[in-house]
Amino acid sequence: MKAPALKLGVVQFMAFPNTDRNPEALLASLKSLALDSDFGLVELTRMPDSKTLAQVRSLLQTAQLDCGFAATPVILRQGLNPSATDELTRKTAVAELKSCVDEAIALGAKTLTLMSGPFGGDERGELKAFIQTLDEICDYAADKSPDKPLLVLVEPFDRNVDKKALVGPSHLAGVLASEMLARRKNFGLLIDLSHLPLLNEAIDECLIALPSDSVRHVHIGNCVVVPDDPLYGDQHPPFGYHRSENGVEQVRVFLSALHYSGYFSRPSPYNLPTVSFEVKPLPDQDPLVVLANAKRVLKEALSG
Numbered sequence: 001m002k003a004p005a006l007k008l009g010v011v012q013f014m015a016f017p018n019t020d021r022n023p024e025a026l027l028a029s030l031k032s033l034a035l036d037s038d039f040g041l042v043e044l045t046r047m048p049d050s051k052t053l054a055q056v057r058s059l060l061q062t063a064q065l066d067c068g069f070a071a072t073p074v075i076l077r078q079g080l081n082p083s084a085t086d087e088l089t090r091k092t093a094v095a096e097l098k099s100c101v102d103e104a105i106a107l108g109a110k111t112l113t114l115m116s117g118p119f120g121g122d123e124r125g126e127l128k129a130f131i132q133t134l135d136e137i138c139d140y141a142a143d144k145s146p147d148k149p150l151l152v153l154v155e156p157f158d159r160n161v162d163k164k165a166l167v168g169p170s171h172l173a174g175v176l177a178s179e180m181l182a183r184r185k186n187f188g189l190l191i192d193l194s195h196l197p198l199l200n201e202a203i204d205e206c207l208i209a210l211p212s213d214s215v216r217h218v219h220i221g222n223c224v225v226v227p228d229d230p231l232y233g234d235q236h237p238p239f240g241y242h243r244s245e246n247g248v249e250q251v252r253v254f255l256s257a258l259h260y261s262g263y264f265s266r267p268s269p270y271n272l273p274t275v276s277f278e279v280k281p282l283p284d285q286d287p288l289v290v291l292a293n294a295k296r297v298l299k300e301a302l303s304g
Helices: 023-034 050-063 072-078 087-107 123-144 170-181 203-208 248-261 287-303
Strands: 007-011 041-044 066-070 111-114 151-154 187-192 215-220 274-277
Touching: 007 066, 007 287, 023 050, 041 274, 050 087, 066 087, 072 087, 072 111, 087 111, 087 123, 111 123, 111 215, 123 151, 123 170, 151 170, 151 215, 170 187, 170 203, 203 248, 215 248, 215 287, 248 287, 274 287
Parallel strands: 007 041, 007 274, 041 066, 066 111, 111 151, 151 187, 187 215, 215 274
Antiparallel strands: none
């Protein structure tokens, strides 16, 4: 496979743990990413305050760095459930997600990523509730930015290991995407390589289950599926961590499968198709060294 033209990104709050709620640390981490011309996209979450938001937006504009907004940390930290069959619980999540849309637009983000709530045993009812939530969020995003509507992305997570989310298995993500794509133009899926082993799914199995035009962004990361390991679950360890699942070969297969699915020729709000690293340094590791490691893995995968 010829190396595709792409925009390389990084999930800031994963690469630099515990910085997204610390203005000084957040800005320092973004400056280090802005100085690395390999990166053209940063994925951020809720800002600590309005002053920091303005400073971040200015830095991104100066560096010509694109931005995506992740609402998933907001959902997890607040225990929100966008797929709740209880209407009051669902509406609480919707209100918070609309606030995330406002902040994403204020930052200049072009995408907003969210997840479903936990699987509660009523797959059909919860999926219906989640679709209702997505309808509301997609409409709100389109109303707030009518010229270039914010693209709302759903990221599937594991069903049985860590996040235990409704969405979830790729077959269900495919059902969701088919339904939403028929209803809203500003909807897509975000597929994370690190979640596939946790779902016990092969790469090609995942992509075959999804509508061909539904995948609009991808993450490259790693995971551990050995229960007695301290990093078991959805912890995004660096590449090369012992007992982990993904490395050069898995990244190569993922990129190849994406290529044959048409991902790298699909329209993107960022002009180029996007691939972001979602990796987390261990407590004694330098985030920039871990990101350099990830870039070496990607480079080797693309050269194979």
